[in-house]
Amino acid sequence: MRQGDGMTLREAGALLLSVLLVGCATPRVVRLDTGQGEPLVYLPQKNAKPVVVDEAAFRKVMTRLVLDMRFSLREEAERPRVRHASWNSEPQGAGRDYGAWCSRQDSPGECLTLLEGGFTFLDAKARRQMALTFAWDGVWEGVQDAVEEIVNPLALKAMLTSALAAYMLLVVAPEPVTKLVAITLTTFVLAYLGVDAFMGLVAGWQRLSADAERAVSFQELEDAGHRFGQVIGENGARVLILALTAALSGGAASMASKGPTLPGFASAALAAETQAGFQLSAAMAGGVRSISVAEGVMTVGLAPNAVAMAARGPQKPDAPPTDSTPPSRLLDNQLPERLTGELELAQKLGVSPASVDSAQFARYANGERVKWVITEDGRLKIVPHTWKTLEIAHSVASGGRPVLAAGEAEFSVHGAKYFGIQITPWSGHYMKGASKAMNDKVVKLGRQAFAQYGITFPP
Numbered sequence: 001m002r003q004g005d006g007m008t009l010r011e012a013g014a015l016l017l018s019v020l021l022v023g024c025a026t027p028r029v030v031r032l033d034t035g036q037g038e039p040l041v042y043l044p045q046k047n048a049k050p051v052v053v054d055e056a057a058f059r060k061v062m063t064r065l066v067l068d069m070r071f072s073l074r075e076e077a078e079r080p081r082v083r084h085a086s087w088n089s090e091p092q093g094a095g096r097d098y099g100a101w102c103s104r105q106d107s108p109g110e111c112l113t114l115l116e117g118g119f120t121f122l123d124a125k126a127r128r129q130m131a132l133t134f135a136w137d138g139v140w141e142g143v144q145d146a147v148e149e150i151v152n153p154l155a156l157k158a159m160l161t162s163a164l165a166a167y168m169l170l171v172v173a174p175e176p177v178t179k180l181v182a183i184t185l186t187t188f189v190l191a192y193l194g195v196d197a198f199m200g201l202v203a204g205w206q207r208l209s210a211d212a213e214r215a216v217s218f219q220e221l222e223d224a225g226h227r228f229g230q231v232i233g234e235n236g237a238r239v240l241i242l243a244l245t246a247a248l249s250g251g252a253a254s255m256a257s258k259g260p261t262l263p264g265f266a267s268a269a270l271a272a273e274t275q276a277g278f279q280l281s282a283a284m285a286g287g288v289r290s291i292s293v294a295e296g297v298m299t300v301g302l303a304p305n306a307v308a309m310a311a312r313g314p315q316k317p318d319a320p321p322t323d324s325t326p327p328s329r330l331l332d333n334q335l336p337e338r339l340t341g342e343l344e345l346a347q348k349l350g351v352s353p354a355s356v357d358s359a360q361f362a363r364y365a366n367g368e369r370v371k372w373v374i375t376e377d378g379r380l381k382i383v384p385h386t387w388k389t390l391e392i393a394h395s396v397a398s399g400g401r402p403v404l405a406a407g408e409a410e411f412s413v414h415g416a417k418y419f420g421i422q423i424t425p426w427s428g429h430y431m432k433g434a435s436k437a438m439n440d441k442v443v444k445l446g447r448q449a450f451a452q453y454g455i456t457f458p459p
Helices: 003-025 055-067 073-077 094-103 124-136 140-147 153-172 180-193 195-214 218-248 251-261 265-275 280-287 336-349 359-365 394-398 436-451
Strands: 029-033 040-042 288-294 297-302 369-375 380-384 403-414 417-424
Touching (some): 055 140, 055 251, 140 153, 153 180, 153 218, 251 280, 265 280, 403 436
Parallel strands (some): 029 297
16 A cells, blocks of 8 residues: 555544544534523434435325425426537536536436536536435435426426535525525424434535535446445435425415324424424424534524523423403304304213313323413413214313403314414404404414414414
C-alpha cells in the first residue's frame, strides 16, 4: 500500500471515530418555547421505535390521496415541452448517462422533460434534485403500482422530489422554519420517525448536497441518492411520500384534515408527545409557530396548550373552566316546548351531561360524534349525538338553560387518547338563524374549551 493511501485511510478512520464520539456524547435535546418564561428542556426517550407504515396500508392511502388531488399530473406530463438533456461543455458522458437512464424508463421522452424542463449537469440545483430522485428507489415500485392508473408516476415523482428538496432547504437554513406547511411536515416526520431520525435526515441531506456539488458523473449522483435513501429508509420514505402528497393536494390545511386518516396516525400522535414533547393534534391546528435545528438541539416555538403532559411534568387533574370572552349575548333554547320530553327520553336511556374528564365522556365519545355546550359559567358539557339509535338533544347537555356556545364535534379515539376531527356550531336548539360571525365565535369558544383538556381540531 502506498504511503499516501495509508494516510488517507487513517484520516478517514479518525474522522469516522470523531463523528461517532460526538454523536454518542451529544444527547438529543428539544427546547419547547411557549413565550412564557424560560423554554422547557425536554430529553426524548432513547431508542424509540418509529411508527411503521406497512406497504399494503401505504398503497391504499396513497391511492386515495392522489385521487383527492385537484389537478391532473398525467396531462401535465404530456405537454409538448421537450427539452433534451444537454452535455455540451459538461463532464464527459454526464448527459449521455442521463439519457441512457431515461431510455430505460417506461416513457423516455417524458423522463427527459420532467426535471424542471430538462437536465443539465452544469446546474448545481439540477444535480442535487437528480440525486434526490434516486432516494425513492427502495419504495417507488409500491407508489407506481398505487397511482399509475390515476396519474403519471414520473410526473408525481418529479413533484415529490422538488417538494422534498424545497422542504429540506428550509430545514437546514440558519433561520427558524416558520412556513406553516414546512412546520406541519416536520411535525409529521417527528411523530412518525422520532427526533433521532429527523436529525439523521438533516445530516443526510447535507451530505447529499455536498456529494452532488462535487459529482462529475451521473453514476456519482445515483450513488449519492441511494446513500440518502438508506438514511431515510423504506419506512421513512413512505412517511415522507404520504406527507408530501397530502401537502401537494392542499398545503398545511390538507395535511391537517387528511392526517388522521394516514396509517398509524394515532400511534404517531402518542409518539410525538414522548419523542418531541408536543401534541400532534395541537401542532396541526396551528399550535407550533417555528422549528429550528442547531448542533443537536431542536427548538420548537409553540402555544402553551400544545405542550404535552410528558414535557410539562405532573399536573393537577382538574382542568380549569374556559377562560374566554363570551358572545355579546347568551344563546337561548329556541325549542323550550320540547324540553320535558327530551329530558325524559335522556333519563330513560341513561344519558346525562358529562365533562370531558369524566368516565362518561369516554363512553359517549366512542360513538365518534357528540353534542357540546358551554354553560353560562364556562363549563364544557357533552352528550352523545345518538344513543341506542335515538338522537339526544342539546337541551339535555344544558338542562334547557341559556348557553355561551353550542355545537357538534367528531373524534378519532385511540385507547385513552382523543383526536379532534371536526367541530361545528350545528344546533337546532341554540344556533338556528345564527349569523356567520356568531357561528365563528361559537366554534372559537368550542375549540378553546376542548383545548383545555388537550383535544384540538384541524383548522
